[in-house]
Amino acid sequence: MTTLSQIAWDDTVLPFQLDRSDVRGRIARLDGVLEQVLAQHNYPPMVEALVAEVALLTALIGQTIKLRWKLSIQVRGNGPIRILATDYYGPGENGEPARIRGWASFDADRLDPDAPPFAQIGEGYFAILIDQGEGTLPYQGITPLDGGSLTACAETYFAQSEQLPTRFELAYGRSILPGQGERWRAGGVMLQMMPAVAGVAREGSGEGGLLRHTDILAGEEDENWVRANVLLDTVEDMELIGPGVELTGLLVRLFHEEVPRVFDPQRVEFGCTCSAERVRDSLAIYSAKDIGHMTTEDGKVTADCQFCGAHYEFDPASLGFEATVNPDGTPKAAADE
Structure with missing residues (x-):
């Protein structure tokens, strides 16, 4: 049976502020949206876990930014799990939902079932990209992979790139609700010190001198941040994942x-x-010769979406800057006259 709290809070991000501590935050719970992200591909369990983690981070981080268009997280490494990529599209109008998509690229033959998922990304980087749409310049911030998890990488990113103390507490995995089959659920909390009170960074305590969230604050702000984090430490996984606990509760x-x-x-x-x-x-940037190299034996150019699995087929004569026909098959010369 579906509970009222599940109906109210699944696939939702709740913004909040702790007025006593000058800390802002988000609580997120993902159910159907996470299941749909993962259902597009047949990932091994360890890859599913990383996609679930980065999707939850994307939901939390994306909602903190006033987006006109898109926030992306990209994780790239030299290990068996090469790429993790997610996009968060801000709502077009008030009251509309935000949208999330994600995918992973990996070498199945190199995966080690006994190694932690994060270790199989190898050496690489964690990047956040913000694109506010036409007429703006995209922003990109990059930090090395560090800390033993994608969650730790996100905390390092905000400390290193934004000098904002930021903390995440996440839980995710497969669960079975009464009357339903097994499916993925995830929940998490993000805490972040308000920019107006964030302090000056001290020497970084992370690997290679990278900053941690604890390296930035000092004085009263430090006490407020520590106190909020001590309270967050008491959260339990089942409280985060739900659905028995409402986000407001x-x-x-x-x-x-x-x-x-x-x-x-x-x-x-x-x-x-x-x-x-x-x-x-x-x-559109390719010549007819280039398009010819992309054409299959049956005379088509095909493309598959890495995010949703959609399959597209095209007449090669309709592609590139030397196309001779329009998408509907009519001759370009006739259409231009």
Whole structure:
């Protein structure tokens, strides 16, 4: 039986602020959207776990930024798990859901079933990219992979690139709800010191001198940050994943002494922006000779979306800057007259 708290809070991000501590945060719970992200591919369990972790981080981080378009997280390494990529699309209008998509690239033959998932990414980087759409310059921040988890990498990113103390507590995995089959669920809390009170960074305590969230604050702000983190340490995995605990109830349970204040929740859903037109646009820079090298034996150019698995087929004569026919098959010369 589906509970009321599940209906109210699954696939939702709840923003809040702790007025006593000058700390802001987000609580997120993902159910259907995470299941849809993972259902697009047949990933091994260790790859599924990493995609679930980075999708949850994306939901939490994406909601902290006033986006006109897209926030992306990219993780690249030299190990068997080569790429983890997620996109968060901000809502187009008030009241609309945000959208999330994600995928992974890996070498199945090199995966070690006895090694921790994060270790199989190898050496590489964690990057956040923000694209506010047409007329703006995209922003990109990159930090090395560090700390033993994607969650630790995200904390290092904010400390190193933004000098904002940031903490995440996440839980994710397969669960079985009454009357339903096994499916993925995830939940997490993000804490971040308000930019106006964030202090000056001291020497980094991470590997290679990278900053941690504990390296930045000093004085009263340090006490506030430590106190909020001690309270967050008491959270349990089942409280994060739910669905028996409402997000507002969890917030009060954890931080009632810090005077929590909540804002409008944001719904999230799975969404992909791929289309035949976008594929055509991406191929517009190629010559007819280049398009010929992409053409299959049966005379088609094909493309598959890495995020949602959509399959596209094109007449090669309609592609590239030397195309001779329009997408509908009519001769270009006739259409231009």
